[in-house]
């Protein structure tokens with residue numbers, strides 16, 4: 001007859017290992033959530049910066065536009081002065097000089113008007129881009145808030161899950177043999193591995209090594225602890241619950 005006490009002790013510890021693995025998985029997931037939120041915010045910030053850069057370009061172009069228009073006004077003032085002087089010229093050469101000044105003014109004004117026209121196109125384009133980016137940003141803002149809220153909910157669910165599992169763990173620890181528990185804790189702390197693993201078929205459930213028949217037999221007899229020759233985890237036969245309940249008379 002196999003020694004059910006040892007088998008059960010190992011099985012309880014195995015359950016504890018499974019529970020700890022579940023808790024660890026959830027902790028890892030939980031740890032990622034602030035990063036995910038950070039990524040969402042960074043992505044949003046990139047778009048925000050793009051919009052701000054476009055707005056800057058737009059106001060720069062508008063400023064330039066105003067500056068050029070003011071230049072035209074100054075030239076117009078100048079023209080009026082020359083035209084007034086024309087009525088009072090006394091010599092041909094004076095008149096010639098004034099005409100050539102006026103011609104120069106016209107050329108200047110034509111150049112500036114071309115620039116203003118070009119600026120109008122630029123302002124138009126930038127205005128369109130600003131509007132488009134604004135729309136993208138407000139959609140993104142709604143999406144980001146929703147995604148963030150979802151991540152917060154997931155985090156809360158995971159935390160609730162963890163405390164539920166912790167409770168199960170507390171109950172289970174009562175059943176685990178204290179020496180085995182201590183051994184397990186030191187194994188986890190120093191080697192970051194588990195302590196026990198069931199045999200699956202005729203192989204080690206952890207490293208898959210085929211267990212020699214004699215050793216497999218000893219594992220099933222469970223009179224002493226037998227470690228897998230390769231991964232060093234203690235092997236045990238995983239019995240189904242009904243069998244163990246019957247056998248222990250619980």
Ligand SMILES: [Zn+2]
Nearest residue numbers: 204207228231
């Ligand atoms: Zn193994």
